[in-house]
Amino acid sequence: MQHWFNQHSFLVAAAAALLLLAAVLLRDGLRPADLVALGALCLGLALAYALLRPGEGTRAQAQELRRQIGQGRPVLLEFQSPY
Numbered sequence: 001m002q003h004w005f006n007q008h009s010f011l012v013a014a015a016a017a018l019l020l021l022a023a024v025l026l027r028d029g030l031r032p033a034d035l036v037a038l039g040a041l042c043l044g045l046a047l048a049y050a051l052l053r054p055g056e057g058t059r060a061q062a063q064e065l066r067r068q069i070g071q072g073r074p075v076l077l078e079f080q081s082p083y
Helices: 002-007 009-028 032-052 059-068
Strands: none
Touching (some): 002 009, 009 032
16 A cells, blocks of 8 residues: 555645645635636646656666676666656
């Protein structure tokens, strides 16, 4: 469960933000301004996800790293998660 939450934390936080805003805005009835606010939040979250999501690693970088490791010289390895 923890691994799933780690991989999908943005989506969970976005859903929680949408639910919280909807609960606050819709408690006194549905007005056009409420729908605009919810739509703006949806658009902002979608834009943030599109801009900030991790990209695919390149296969060429991995092959180059494999060629450098084990050639008798020290290599500093730094592992980073794309999530």
